[in-house]
Amino acid sequence: MRRLRRILAxxxxxxxxxxxxxxxxxxxxxxxxxxxxxLKDGDIIFQYSGSSQSLPILLASRSVYTHMGIxxxxxxxxxxxxxxxxxxxxxxxxEWIESGDGGRITIKRDPTLxxxxxxxxxxxxxxxxxxxxxxxFLNGRDAIYCSELVHLAYGDGAGISVGQIxxxxxxxIDYAPVRKLIEQRWQRYPLCRDGQKQSFDDCxxxxxxxxxxxxxxxxxxxxxxxVFTNFGIAAE
Numbered sequence: 001m002r003r004l005r006r007i008l009a010x011x012x013x014x015x016x017x018x019x020x021x022x023x024x025x026x027x028x029x030x031x032x033x034x035x036x037x038x039l040k041d042g043d044i045i046f047q048y049s050g051s052s053q054s055l056p057i058l059l060a061s062r063s064v065y066t067h068m069g070i071x072x073x074x075x076x077x078x079x080x081x082x083x084x085x086x087x088x089x090x091x092x093x094x095e096w097i098e099s100g101d102g103g104r105i106t107i108k109r110d111p112t113l114x115x116x117x118x119x120x121x122x123x124x125x126x127x128x129x130x131x132x133x134x135x136x137f138l139n140g141r142d143a144i145y146c147s148e149l150v151h152l153a154y155g156d157g158a159g160i161s162v163g164q165i166x167x168x169x170x171x172x173i174d175y176a177p178v179r180k181l182i183e184q185r186w187q188r189y190p191l192c193r194d195g196q197k198q199s200f201d202d203c204x205x206x207x208x209x210x211x212x213x214x215x216x217x218x219x220x221x222x223x224x225x226x227v228f229t230n231f232g233i234a235a236e
Contacts, residue, residue, distance in 0.1 A: 030103040033093040042118035043071035047100030056181040060171040063216030082125040084149040086133040108224040117158035124157035137212040147215045163218035169208040
């Protein structure tokens with residue numbers, strides 16, 4: 001019994017030491033807008049948001065990036081992030097950084113983007129301000145999700161396609177948290193409600209064929225270059 005207690009005490013101390021080290025690392029590597037390298041309009045910023053759907057998105061897309069937005073430097077009040085949350089809105093950059101889990105961010109840039117293209121991208125993104133967040137990640141412009149906002153703004157504003165359109169079935173959706181999220185939402189899913197699909201299995205087959213663009217696919221786009229990250233080895 002004493003030996004077991006000694007082992008448990010050693011393990012508890014080990015876990016505590018790791019926790020203290022991690023907490024210290026997070027503090028030392030946290031950033032504010034003032035700490036960042038010079039940014040440009042149209043830069044794309046990523047984070048792990050820590051929302052209830054973040055873990056399913058992380059698992060399905062195999063990436064720590066679960067939320068994203070577009071840098072807007074045109075406001076006199078300071079740098080903003082155009083983001084699709086609830087609703088689509090412009091958020092001060094420092095506030096946006098603080099809202100992420102651990103204050104981790106990655107910023108990427110299309111180095112070929114011209115000044116006029118960047119402004120056009122921002123103009124396109126602003127068209128969606130005030131619209132609701134799309135919980136179902138559907139194609140459409142009545143409700144918008146975060147990576148869709150970036151994909152549409154770049155495509156419509158500058159004729160640049162960022163990210164990859166994928167079907168849900170191409171993602172890693174067999175994890176329990178992913179399945180649970182789908183099970184929680186399927187009865188409200190627009191293509192399944194109102195008696196169109198009578199069971200979860202019927203609706204699930206429809207969901208599998210749905211097309212979407214993930215933050216991970218945009219982060220992995222070869223045309224984008226890294227500007228800044230404090231994600232360490234987890235950065236893409």
